[in-house]
Amino acid sequence: MSVRRPERPARPQAEEAAGPRAKAGVAAWAIPLGVIALTLAAGFGLELWQGGWWALLAIVFVCVVLLAQELEPRLPLRYRGAYQRVLALGFPLALLLVWEWLAGSGVLNARWFPPPSQIAVALWELTVSYDRFNRSSLLGRPWLLPSMFAESGWAGVQALVRESHVWATLSRVLGGFVIGAVPGVLVGMVMGLNRTVRMMLDTTMSAIYVLPKIAIFPILMLVFPNPFGEGPKIAVVAISAFFLVAISTMAGVQGIDKVYLEAGRNFGANRAQMFRHVILPGALPIVFSGLRLALGTALIVIVAVEFVRADRGVGFMIFYYWQVLVTPRMYAALAVVMALGVALTALLQYVERRAMPWRRGSDGHG
């Protein structure tokens, strides 16, 4: 969620700016530009990159910030949106370019920090190839779907789905998330509404809440008949999501302003109507922030679990390619985890906007 910074005060009139301020304006441009030139000259000329590349980059970064701040108020309003996008996307792009160059020129050890171009190539290879040793592929080779279906029907399709790392992780995260979040919302609602239940459960829930859920994974492996199957993996995600969602739902219900409850009562709402028209919508913003947290946690937990005990999944990929020292592929798997996180968050945000149309356009507080 973006935080809107207060607008800078409007520039003084042109007449006023003609005197000493104009000089200050030129200096504001010239000094950062000069410093950047000096830094680059020092870096290349005196071969300072090797030891102090991070310090030189920091100086350049600060100067670019100063220049951008000088530039922004001068831009016509209709370019501001484009300008913000350039900053938001330009920075990571510049980061990748610098990384590429540092790795290529040997300043960074390319074995541990392979240049982004290599990672992209690795990502492409992972996508199109089939790993015979692990009998797996990144996406499950969807282009084979028609021929596999023609050959062996649904069993063929299932075989393809089963070989996919992304599908393995996605199904564990989504399955666990839903299995945990739905009862989490229900229990949280009951805890928020009923004082007795809340007093009985609150301490216990808070105690379990702080426990890193990955720590109970061994127990779950004992509980399930197949310790290496999907059961314990989905369960650990579900449990992580459950406590987070239950506790924030409870907070959401309790945080509803009393005045809404009284308005509901005064207009004759019965219990069911009160829930449907006041409590549910009133708690929804906090419920959703709990769901967002739970989704992030679910991803963390599943990657950790896949490090330990899995033969599919993006966590497994990261760990496997680290073990066999194919670092570009390891980074490619990291990129896939990031993409999964971004996609899942976007999906949740979409649901959130649909569920709370009244918050669209407003600043997202309250």
Next chain:
Amino acid sequence: MSAKIVARAAEKRFQTRQGWMTALHDFDLEVAEGEFLCLVGPSGCGKSTFLRILAGLDHATGGEVRITPGPDPKQPLANVVFQEYAVFPWKTVLANVAFGLEMRGLSRAAREATARRWVDKVALTRFVDYYPAQLSGGMKQRVSIARALANDPQVLLMDEPLGALDAQTRAVLQEELLQLWEESRKTVLYVTHSIDEAVFLGDRVVVMTAHPGTLKTVIEVDLPRPRDLGVMATPAFAALTGAVWEALRDEVRRAMAEQA
């Protein structure tokens, strides 16, 4: 004429950590059918407490507080015009105004037709599908007024409904409120801190004593109706506000001394 609202020796005590606290003590009041009654008193004297008891949000601990039910058992007894922040942020203007009718189980078509009429009356036609976050404070207060009026209660209860608004918006809404009231002549109990507002709106102004609250004086407001803001410039108006302030002054002093 029969009394619509009756309070006899009403008492309200709250249990606090320091023991029992009397908010309302031996409070007597009668409000006639169709009367616009304004209640003023120093802060903490129990005005809101009394209004909440009438609204069914709290109970008297002694004496009697009741609203005489009208002939139609389906007409709600009393609805509150809450302050503007009490409109539901998650409902559109229309859904807010239709809220009471929806709770009473009216069909969608019926409640929306009524709600639309009230949205028109409070001059929010253009904003009927807006959410409260997109409205100004004065507009939200109009929604709150329409929400109570659309439910057509026998008694309208208002606790400083315009207290949070700026002076100009407040003046405009006072006049609008009077116009709406002239059409229906409902029984109204109106709590306010503004003496001008009490005299401008009310048929009578009831002054309460400082905590614990009892009835101090009743001032009859014999200004002709319908009234507009021009009446505030008349000598009669000044005399009335003077009389209210006279009754109130010592109580406010006492309340402040007590709180200090």
